[in-house]
Amino acid sequence: MPRWLDMTASRQLARRIALDAGMHALAGLVDFMPRMKQRMNTCRLIEDVEYARHGGQILRLDVLQPNGPGPHPALIYFHGGGFAIGSKRTHRALAAAYASQGYLVCNVDYRLAPKHPFPAAIEDACAAWMWAADHVKDYGGDSTCIGLAGESAGANLALAVTLACCTPRPEPFAIRLFERGLRPALALLYCGFLQASEPERHLGSGVSAMAARIARDAARSYLGRFAHQPDAKHALADPLCVVEAMTAAPDLPPIFIAAGLEDPVAADSERLEIALKRLHASCTAHYYPGETHAFHVMFWREQAVRCWRDSFEFLQQHQPVKS
Numbered sequence: 001m002p003r004w005l006d007m008t009a010s011r012q013l014a015r016r017i018a019l020d021a022g023m024h025a026l027a028g029l030v031d032f033m034p035r036m037k038q039r040m041n042t043c044r045l046i047e048d049v050e051y052a053r054h055g056g057q058i059l060r061l062d063v064l065q066p067n068g069p070g071p072h073p074a075l076i077y078f079h080g081g082g083f084a085i086g087s088k089r090t091h092r093a094l095a096a097a098y099a100s101q102g103y104l105v106c107n108v109d110y111r112l113a114p115k116h117p118f119p120a121a122i123e124d125a126c127a128a129w130m131w132a133a134d135h136v137k138d139y140g141g142d143s144t145c146i147g148l149a150g151e152s153a154g155a156n157l158a159l160a161v162t163l164a165c166c167t168p169r170p171e172p173f174a175i176r177l178f179e180r181g182l183r184p185a186l187a188l189l190y191c192g193f194l195q196a197s198e199p200e201r202h203l204g205s206g207v208s209a210m211a212a213r214i215a216r217d218a219a220r221s222y223l224g225r226f227a228h229q230p231d232a233k234h235a236l237a238d239p240l241c242v243v244e245a246m247t248a249a250p251d252l253p254p255i256f257i258a259a260g261l262e263d264p265v266a267a268d269s270e271r272l273e274i275a276l277k278r279l280h281a282s283c284t285a286h287y288y289p290g291e292t293h294a295f296h297v298m299f300w301r302e303q304a305v306r307c308w309r310d311s312f313e314f315l316q317q318h319q320p321v322k323s
Contacts, residue, residue: 003020003024004017004020004021006115007020007112007115010114010115011114012084012085012114012115012221013084013217013221016082016084016085016217017085019085020081020085020086020090023081023085023086023090024087024089024090026090027089027090027091027092027093030092030093031092035299036093036096038100039093039096039097039099039100040096042066042067042099042100043064043065043066043067043096043099043100044064044065044067045062045063045064045065046062046063046064046065046139047062048060048062049061049062049063051106051108051127051128051131051132051135052124052127052128052131054111054120054123054124057111059109059110059111059124059127059128060088060109061088061106061107061108061109061128061131062088062092062095062106062107063104063105063106063107063139064095064096064098064099064104064105064107065099065104065139065140065141066099066100066102066103066104066140068102069140070104070140070141070142071137071140071141071142071143071145072102072103072104072140072141072142072321073102073103073104073141073142073145073146073147073185073319073320073321074103074104074105074106074132074136074141074142074143074145074146074147075098075103075104075105075106075146075147075148075149075188076105076106076108076128076129076132076146076147076148076149076158076161077091077094077095077098077105077106077107077108077149077150077154078108078110078125078128078148078149078150078153078154078155078157078158079091079094079107079108079109079150079151079153079154080150080151080152080153080154080155080191080193080294081112081152081153081154082152082153082193082214082217082218082221082222083112083113083118083121083153083156083196083218083221083222084112084113084114084217084218084221084222085112087109088107088108088109091107091154092107093297093299094151094297095107097299097308098149098315101312101315101321102321103147103315103319103321104136104139104140104141104142106128106131106132106136108124108125108128110124110125110128110157111124113221113222114220114221114222114224117221117222117223117224118196118222118223118224118226118234118237119171119173119234119236119237121153121157121222122157122160122161122173122236122237123173125157125158125160125161126161126164126173126174126176126177127173129146129148129161129164129165129177130176130177130180132146133146133180133182143182144182145185145319146182146184146185147184147185147186147187147188147253147315147319148161148162148184148186148187148188149187149188149189149190150188150189150190151189151190151191151192151294151296151297152190152191152192152193152265152293152294153193153196153218155189155190155191155192155193155194156192156193156194156196156237156239158187158188158189159187159189159192159194159239159240159243159255159272160236160237160239161177161184162184162187162239162252162253162255163236163239163242163243163250164177164178164236165177165178165180165182165183165184166178166183166184166250166251166252166253167250169236171233171236174236183251183253184253185253185318185319186253186254186255186256186314186315186318186319187253187254187255187256188256188258188311188314188315189255189256189257189258189269189272190258190259190294190296190307190311191258191259191260191263191265191266191269191293191294191295191296192240192257192259192265192268192269192272193215193218193265193268194238194239194240194265194268194269194271194272195238195240195241195268196218196219196222196223196227196237196238197219197223197226197227197228197229197230197234197237197238197241198219198227198228198230199212199215199216199218199219199220199227199228200216200228202215202216202264202265207264208264211264211293212264214264215264215265222237223237240268240271240272240275243272243275243276243279244271244275246275246279248279249279249280249281250279252276252279252281252282253282253318254282254283254284254314254317254318255272255276255281255282255283255284256284256285256286256310256311256314257269257272257273257283257284257285257286258285258286258287258288258296258307258310258311259286259287259288260287260288260289260290260291260292260293260295260303261287261288261289261290261291262290262291262292263291263292263293263295264292264293265293266287269285269287270285270287273285284314286307286310288303288306288307289303290303291303291304295307296308
């Protein structure tokens with residue numbers, strides 16, 4: 001209840017609050033599903049680990065530690081929700097899917113808009129990366145082998161952190177990552193909302209009015225008055241555009257792209273694939289006919305099963321679990 005009172009006080013949209021509450025209720029029900037119980041039995045859940053503080057606010061993540069001896073390759077997971085809703089709790093089932101494959105997963109909470117607009121979320125994502133670089137070894141993880149993953153807005157953050165690690169940038173929170181010199185092992189980007197700004201681009205592009213409104217609301221709450229005309233200080237809100245503007249290939253890790261072809265933001269994934277291939281960067285893209293946004297969370301669907309199989313194959317190729 002305090003969560004939704006706080007969202008109300010911060011003038012969060014009522015439909016978002018209702019959706020967030022529904023997501024949390026569903027997450028509680030998922031815990032009782034046999035498949036979820038099976039996955040959780042393969043790992044140890046360590047909840048509410050502090051990874052940073054901002055203005056007295058404690059930022060937390062959950063660690064899902066696989067059973068058996070390490071060191072385990074690690075993944076940092078950023079949840080979706082238009083930068084405004086969702087949490088590590090609502091996305092525990094996704095984190096558990098990776099943990100069941102032998103990956104130590106850091107499932108991250110970050111500050112949400114509109115109470116905490118850009119750059120709060122990417123600042124927190126970068127802080128989570130720095131924490132993981134320093135601490136995954138304390139949980140049996142391999143600090144030299146850390147990947148990034150996320151869906152929707154979380155994919156935006158995962159790509160932005162990848163760029164901060166691999167390319168010199170002016171943002172203070174990005175400078176620290178580049179100077180650390182630790183490159184991600186890979187990045188998994190599902191249904192990426194990879195350009196937060198200029199939501200008007202969705203109008204008249206075959207996207208429904210409702211989907212266009214959701215994109216507009218996300219852009220306004222995250223970027224405020226810069227939603228339609230972002231400046232250089234807001235570049236990492238649009239990591240897709242940063243990649244598209246590159247004229248030379250940085251040392252990017254292998255990147256996995258997954259999107260449903262009926263997803264309103266599928267074009268972001270397609271644009272990223274084109275940009276990465278132009279740069280001759282390592283990229284594997286999969287598109288799933290008939291599927292819409294975040295279809296992969298519906299584990300029972302045939303295409304979702306295929307998507308997870310594709311992603312696990314990619315992980316085993318580029319960040320294998322040692323037997």
